[in-house]
Amino acid sequence: MLIAAAALGIAYGVRLLIQSQTEPVDARFAPPPGGHVMYLPTPQDVVERMLTLAAVSKDDLVYDLGCGDGRVLVTAARTYGCRCRGYDIDPLRVRDSLQNARRHGVEDLIQVEQQDIFTLDLRDADVIFLYLLPELNVRLIPQLKQLRPGTRIVSHLFDMHGIQPDQVLHVDSAEDTCDHVVYLWTTPLRSVQEEPEQSAGSRGATATPDAERSSPGAGDAGAQGETDTEKRPP
Numbered sequence: 001m002l003i004a005a006a007a008l009g010i011a012y013g014v015r016l017l018i019q020s021q022t023e024p025v026d027a028r029f030a031p032p033p034g035g036h037v038m039y040l041p042t043p044q045d046v047v048e049r050m051l052t053l054a055a056v057s058k059d060d061l062v063y064d065l066g067c068g069d070g071r072v073l074v075t076a077a078r079t080y081g082c083r084c085r086g087y088d089i090d091p092l093r094v095r096d097s098l099q100n101a102r103r104h105g106v107e108d109l110i111q112v113e114q115q116d117i118f119t120l121d122l123r124d125a126d127v128i129f130l131y132l133l134p135e136l137n138v139r140l141i142p143q144l145k146q147l148r149p150g151t152r153i154v155s156h157l158f159d160m161h162g163i164q165p166d167q168v169l170h171v172d173s174a175e176d177t178c179d180h181v182v183y184l185w186t187t188p189l190r191s192v193q194e195e196p197e198q199s200a201g202s203r204g205a206t207a208t209p210d211a212e213r214s215s216p217g218a219g220d221a222g223a224q225g226e227t228d229t230e231k232r233p234p
């Protein structure tokens, strides 16, 4: 079961990678000029679960690096009443995000700019949302290391090689019926500790056996089908 969930997650990631590198693809999914990864939205129920995982509150400033249609910003602003900033290299996505914010009446809480995320000063963020690629998460580490202590970083689908996550969850999305792995880190970032050879391959991870998995979180809005299948110790 765990292997199946991991395979689905990998398949979804491979789809993202392939779509970013091959032609022809649906124009919506082409990487934008100057961008590093194509546009592919996070399913709404996964967005909601990730914001819960990051324990977003009204007083937080939430960033989405590569904000796409602004769904993360709009969901955070509508749900928590917090301020949000989104950045996207693609002017069409900036336009979509601003339209989305207006449509939902949260434009006063949301700021969106056309910027390359690798040029940003992120130090006033409380929560950072990522849906990029593994190598792009790693490339962000110098910026993320400057964040204030206690800043939460959540990533859809992709790890940050060399950095120990606080939590790794699998969320079964009702929207696309796929397994979505999500990661949480809290600053200051901690390097993965190398373990003795016999543990290689499961570095720092404690996988919960199938039989011990929690059942889907009934009553937990936006967490449909969530299975907390794998957690790494703090």
Ligand SMILES: C[S@@+](CC[C@H](N)C(=O)[O-])C[C@H]1O[C@@H](n2cnc3c(N)ncnc32)[C@H](O)[C@@H]1O
Pocket: 032, 034, 035, 036, 037, 038, 039, 040, 041, 042, 064, 065, 066, 067, 068, 069, 070, 071, 072, 087, 088, 089, 090, 093, 115, 116, 117, 118, 130, 131, 132, 156
């Ligand atoms: C996979 S989508 C994620 C969209 C949104 N965060 C979500 O989860 O629904 C990645 C987004 O990053 C944007 N992007 C790619 N490279 C970028 C860069 N260097 N700076 C800013 N945005 C970038 C793309 O235009 C795209 O909208």
